[in-house]
Amino acid sequence: MTVHPIIAALKWHKAGVLLIVLQIALTLAIVSNAIFIISQRISVIQRPTGVVERDLFRVSQSFVGAPSGDDPASLDKLDALQLADLGILRQLPDVQSVAASDGMPLQGSIWVGGLALTADQKTPTSAAGLYYGDEHMRSTLGARLVAGRDFNAGEILHHTINSTVPSPVIIVSQALADKLYPHGDALGKTVYLDSKPTVIIGIVDRLQVANASTRPWVYMSVMAPVRLDGVNANYVVRAKPGRLLPAMQAARKALFAANRMRVMPDSWGIQSLTEIRDKAYRADRGMALLMGLICLILLGVTAAGIVGLTSFWVGQRHRQIGIRRALGARRIDILHYFHAENLLIAGVGVVVGAMLARGLNVWLMTQYEMARLPVTYMVTGVLAMLAIGQVAVFVPARRASLVPPVVATRAA
Amino acid sequence: MFGYYFDLAWRSLKRNKVLTALMVLAIGLGIGASMTMITVLHVMTADPLPDKSARLFYPQIDPQDMEGYTPGKEPMDQFSWIDAMNLLHARKGSHQVAMTGGRVTVRPPQGESRAFFADARYTSSDFFSMFDVPFLYGGGWTADDDDRQARVAVISRTLADKLFGADHAVGQSLRLGKDVFRVIGVVDHWDPVPHFYDLTQGSYHKTEDVFLPLETAMALGQGTSGNMSCWGHGGFPDPRNMKNANCVWMQFWVQLDTPAQVQAYREFLVHYSEQQKMLGRFQRPPNTRLHDLMGWLDYNHVVPGSVQLQALLALGFMLVCLVNTVALLLVKFLRRSSELGVRRAMGASKQSIFAQLLTEASLIGIAGGIAGLLLAFGGLWIVRHQPVEYAPYAHLDMAMLGATLVLALCATVLAAMFPAWRACRVQPARVLKIQ
Numbered sequence: 001m002t003v004h005p006i007i008a009a010l011k012w013h014k015a016g017v018l019l020i021v022l023q024i025a026l027t028l029a030i031v032s033n034a035i036f037i038i039s040q041r042i043s044v045i046q047r048p049t050g051v052v053e054r055d056l057f058r059v060s061q062s063f064v065g066a067p068s069g070d071d072p073a074s075l076d077k078l079d080a081l082q083l084a085d086l087g088i089l090r091q092l093p094d095v096q097s098v099a100a101s102d103g104m105p106l107q108g109s110i111w112v113g114g115l116a117l118t119a120d121q122k123t124p125t126s127a128a129g130l131y132y133g134d135e136h137m138r139s140t141l142g143a144r145l146v147a148g149r150d151f152n153a154g155e156i157l158h159h160t161i162n163s164t165v166p167s168p169v170i171i172v173s174q175a176l177a178d179k180l181y182p183h184g185d186a187l188g189k190t191v192y193l194d195s196k197p198t199v200i201i202g203i204v205d206r207l208q209v210a211n212a213s214t215r216p217w218v219y220m221s222v223m224a225p226v227r228l229d230g231v232n233a234n235y236v237v238r239a240k241p242g243r244l245l246p247a248m249q250a251a252r253k254a255l256f257a258a259n260r261m262r263v264m265p266d267s268w269g270i271q272s273l274t275e276i277r278d279k280a281y282r283a284d285r286g287m288a289l290l291m292g293l294i295c296l297i298l299l300g301v302t303a304a305g306i307v308g309l310t311s312f313w314v315g316q317r318h319r320q321i322g323i324r325r326a327l328g329a330r331r332i333d334i335l336h337y338f339h340a341e342n343l344l345i346a347g348v349g350v351v352v353g354a355m356l357a358r359g360l361n362v363w364l365m366t367q368y369e370m371a372r373l374p375v376t377y378m379v380t381g382v383l384a385m386l387a388i389g390q391v392a393v394f395v396p397a398r399r400a401s402l403v404p405p406v407v408a409t410r411a412a
Numbered sequence: 413m414f415g416y417y418f419d420l421a422w423r424s425l426k427r428n429k430v431l432t433a434l435m436v437l438a439i440g441l442g443i444g445a446s447m448t449m450i451t452v453l454h455v456m457t458a459d460p461l462p463d464k465s466a467r468l469f470y471p472q473i474d475p476q477d478m479e480g481y482t483p484g485k486e487p488m489d490q491f492s493w494i495d496a497m498n499l500l501h502a503r504k505g506s507h508q509v510a511m512t513g514g515r516v517t518v519r520p521p522q523g524e525s526r527a528f529f530a531d532a533r534y535t536s537s538d539f540f541s542m543f544d545v546p547f548l549y550g551g552g553w554t555a556d557d558d559d560r561q562a563r564v565a566v567i568s569r570t571l572a573d574k575l576f577g578a579d580h581a582v583g584q585s586l587r588l589g590k591d592v593f594r595v596i597g598v599v600d601h602w603d604p605v606p607h608f609y610d611l612t613q614g615s616y617h618k619t620e621d622v623f624l625p626l627e628t629a630m631a632l633g634q635g636t637s638g639n640m641s642c643w644g645h646g647g648f649p650d651p652r653n654m655k656n657a658n659c660v661w662m663q664f665w666v667q668l669d670t671p672a673q674v675q676a677y678r679e680f681l682v683h684y685s686e687q688q689k690m691l692g693r694f695q696r697p698p699n700t701r702l703h704d705l706m707g708w709l710d711y712n713h714v715v716p717g718s719v720q721l722q723a724l725l726a727l728g729f730m731l732v733c734l735v736n737t738v739a740l741l742l743v744k745f746l747r748r749s750s751e752l753g754v755r756r757a758m759g760a761s762k763q764s765i766f767a768q769l770l771t772e773a774s775l776i777g778i779a780g781g782i783a784g785l786l787l788a789f790g791g792l793w794i795v796r797h798q799p800v801e802y803a804p805y806a807h808l809d810m811a812m813l814g815a816t817l818v819l820a821l822c823a824t825v826l827a828a829m830f831p832a833w834r835a836c837r838v839q840p841a842r843v844l845k846i847q
Binding site for chain 1: 590731799800
């Protein structure tokens with residue numbers, strides 16, 4: 001089939017061709033960028049936390065009328081309240097292990113510290129999210145230790161968040177270790193956490209900071225051997241396999257039975273990591289879904305436009321089609337003609353669309369935190385648009401192919 | 413004349429129901445999606461205090477040491493205790509207020525076991541008059557109460573209802589943590605959107621339930637909340653020592669009624685910075701800002717990028733729907749060339765054919781607008797069920813409702829211009845001959 005007659009015929013329909021080209025171009029530009037944004041959201045949602053998420057839950061509560069923690073005596077009282085809670089949780093039949101831990105991946109609030117290699121370094125080498133907890137924290141969370149050792153019971157301090165007492169030892173995530181010591185010799189080194197010296201005694205494979213941030217230091221975590229004393233006390237609990245719900249219910253009941261003077265809201269007092277993950281990413285999921293829906297409708301609208309215009313052309317060229325059939329063209333030739341015509345128009349549309357998509361992407365990069373649109377997205381988008389065009393044109397093209405040759409003999 | 417056009421349009425639309433439905437749907441979808449997102453944007457960029465926002469200002473000063481100093485960098489966006497108090501007591505504006513957020517444990521009279529957290533605001537006395545806070549009962553406290561660290565509290569209507577019944581809350585004792593306060597006022601429903609006076613809590617945070625005098629709350633060590641940034645090597649301060657810490661954690665607002673006052677205040681901020689530098693407290697050269705309320709919201713980018721992106725996407729979507737409408741209208745009008753040719757031959761002018769086609773388009777536009785409105789209601793319902801902090805405010809008001817219909821109508825008529833122009837260019841002789 002030669003292209004020349006197709007182009008010649010289209011000259012009679014400049015406006016219609018232009019509109020289809022425009023529509024395909026705009027759709028490609030919008031959809032490829034939107035799908036790219038969606039995929040970025042999804043990759044954020046799917047990134048691992050580094051802890052074993054199944055059967056893990058968090059207890060977050062405050063003591064009512066608790067001592068202030070201003071002096072050593074009242075600090076000890078606060079700590080005793082917390083130790084009592086930990087003891088109660090540990091005795092529950094469905095509970096495997098319990099730890100004092102202020103943080104939990106994805107949970108939301110986060111303590112941030114700066115890590116430096118020397119005492120007088122002006123700007124820290126890296127920011128890091130801090131997890132304060134006792135010697136059971138790492139094992140309960142299930143973060144995999146790849147080098148060094150856990151805290152031992154003797155190393156655990158207890159004080160308020162505002163204390164200036166330094167932690168002599170810390171465990172860091174692999175990402176942080178690599179950032180501080182790119183040659184892989186971080187274990188045993190002395191570093192400065194908020195200008196105070198401390199020794200790296202362990203490295204965990206991976207540990208996400210305690211919120212769903214997308215900042216570059218999302219895997220830069222530090223575990224400090226501190227039971228944080230305060231009005232708020234938070235624990236992480238690992239239930240025995242498959243016993244998560246009973247363990248959570250039992251924990252609530254047991255804690256209230258032991259001490260009524262506490263606030264532990266129904267909505268977030270005790271929640272599993274699954275719930276926490278769900279809440280942390282709900283907005284991202286909602287946006288991805290909404291954008292996906294809009295893209296789908298957009299493709300539908302574009303397809304409808306192609307069907308509408310091509311149907312019109314088929315109607316207009318009824319007689320010409322009849323003449324071609326009378327001169328020996330087979331049905332399949334007519335079908336091919338309209339498919340080829342659509343491929344030509346859509347081809348121009350996707351070329352313009354690809355340029356528009358690139359332009360839109362560049363503009364979005366200047367306005368928002370956005371990465372460069374990968375070529376694979378563009379190619380997939382182009383192929384998808386061409387395919388949609390071919391599918392949409394099939395119905396009118398089939399109708400055209402059914403025009404009987406006898407039409408040619410009828411008077412105009 | 414119009415009645416006749418209307419009649420023709422109606423017949424024509426009825427003749428090809430699928431095409432008509434397709435056009436109405438395309439416009440409806442475009443309008444529905446874009447109005448949903450525009451409404452969200454409209455709500456989020458609203459002026460929280462329309463009567464007063466032009467007279468309320470948020471100053472900024474730069475109290476940091478020379479470490480990390482780069483000239484021209486924006487100064488910090490909160491205040492240390494000392495600076496907030498200095499500006500407060502300087503009384504250079506008509507009103508000024510220093511404040512911070514907090515969280516209190518409310519111990520209800522119904523029993524200790526039902527204790528719960530509430531968001532609180534610790535503020536100096538001008539807060540209520542400056543921000544036109546509506547009182548249901550009682551009122552705020554005086555500057556004197558604040559200085560004396562009086563144990564008084566103002567609570568929200570919701571909290572008053574929950575604890576005492578709003579009607580007899582004034583005069584009751586409110587137990588917060590280990591301290592007892594006397595309720596002196598109940599605030600009626602007041603929920604400025606955005607939560608402009610303290611954006612560190614989240615731009616669309618709900619109004620606090622408990623208001624306490626700043627000095628009282630600090631003296632009793634009620635817990636503060638919000639962002640805190642510190643400099644130097646002190647680390648985070650001890651809660652008892654917050655007043656002297658090299659940290660910013662307070663918000664400060666000033667009411668300036670005339671341009672002269674604004675100018676004077678700008679000069680005052682520079683002068684204050686110079687003076688503090690001479691005293692050795694500040695090290696950097698004066699670096700001050702004075703944003704009015706809307707300017708402050710803008711500076712803080714209160715509208716999240718994701719919402720802007722969604723609005724852009726919706727507008728792009730509407731553009732495609734419009735191009736689609738142009739294409740479908742072109743088909744519709746050109747298909748009727750012969751009919752239009754007859755009308756032309758019988759003496760109808762080009763203008764009247766044009767008018768007739770536009771009437772037809774406006775019918776489609778109105779139908780599309782109504783469909784879009786229904787979709788926008790649905791879309792906003794979905795937005796309200798999203799777990800985002802601005803969700804409760806996503807409602808269509810009368811202005812937006814009218815705007816939706818007008819937008820749909822204008823967009824469709826605009827889209828019909830080109831097809832109608834093409835259609836009335838038909839040569840009557842030619843189409844008549846073909847028939």
